[in-house]
Amino acid sequence: MALKIKDIIITPVAFHDMPLLNSVGVHEPFALRSIIEVVTDGDTYGLGESYGDSTHLHRLQKAAEQIRGLSVYDTNGIYQRCIESLVGDTTTGGDGMAGMVTTASVADKVFSPFEVACLDIQGKVAGVPVSDLLGGRVRDNVPYSAYLFYKWKGHPGEPDDEYGEALDAAGLVKQARTIVDEYGFKAIKLKGGVYPPAQEVEAVKALHAAFPGVPLRIDPNAAWTVETSKWVAKELEGIIEYLEDPAPEIEGMAAVAREAKMPLATNMAVVAFSHLPSSISQGAVQVILSDHHFWGGLRKSQALAAICATWGMRLSMHSNSHLGISLAAMSHLASATPNLDYACDTHWPWKRRDEDVVVDGSLKWVDGGVAVPTTPGLGVELDREKLARLHRQYLDCGLRKRDDTTYMKKFHPDFSADIPRW
């Protein structure tokens, strides 16, 4: 069967985003992504989605040139070519994560969308969903969490957005109600690191009172010192299911972990396989937030899951702003990962309903989760008209990399993104 990679098309897109606050600033009016189409000599196409920053786009283009001609089954060969395409690349950053994760393996990030697209093709050709290629579904519905953000009422100079302002506990409780009512999420995460810790602790307590029994988490993206983190851990004992990235680095997390009663989770201190030995030997984190976009695709994320199971660590899933191809890939992976212990993160509610690149209705939200597609491949198809619209938006919006800090400084010139801050 003709399954050699004939062509790869990489299309940068931009979709509207809301002014969500975090420790490094505030989301800009558009989020950037890259849409990857891998086309075989038999004209079957597979889809991948990744970051849209120009540095990353350039790396994807270079890798794409080198993997044309390989078989879609040869993902080891594709990985090797991705590594080779990075030789001599000295650029740093540009990973679309605004300083949240800076040291993840670059090759893993470049390889990931090509692997996902190849698995999409393999599934289409075999007539099975990607979850079957990953060992089969252990759950048909993948639970996600309500991901709350402190936020402005709208981008400065623009009308209020549909969620409006959330700058205090009452605003967050209202936001949680709106999101939970719409999606049915059964767990709630708060993005912290925005206000002094005591204020954020009060907000979590208010959420606990408003949603009794609902598992909660807070993630300040390492904005707290070890001492502050220990204080927060004590305050939130019995209230949160895990404390995500309270303090910077493996050593900081290890120091907090020695006193905190709840598990510590990370998508910042441990973001590549090379970080695992040190973290494990120090007992620094108990929950890894996996993310196939930077852990090297779906199969390497499963390898990470096996390591977690072996070493008694638990598994959750991280998210950045994303579109439907990523949601499909995340859901297939989560459905075929037995030891996924928590509801996954997703930024999904923050994008406009009508903005995506996949055909409407390909992904269904049921009871706080995504019903894992059972059609061949990822189960999502490109809507070329929508893709063209979001590409036009990319060309017009002028943004070429994610930069929450510069955008924040435009309105608050004294803002500093240095961490730890408190």
Ligand SMILES: O=C([O-])[C@@H](O)[C@@H](O)[C@H](O)[C@@H](O)C(=O)[O-]
């Ligand atoms: O979108 C954001 O502002 C998040 O803070 C994101 O950049 C983080 O990577 C992420 O969601 C996290 O859990 O740290």
Ligand SMILES: [Mg+2]
């Ligand atoms: Mg996080």
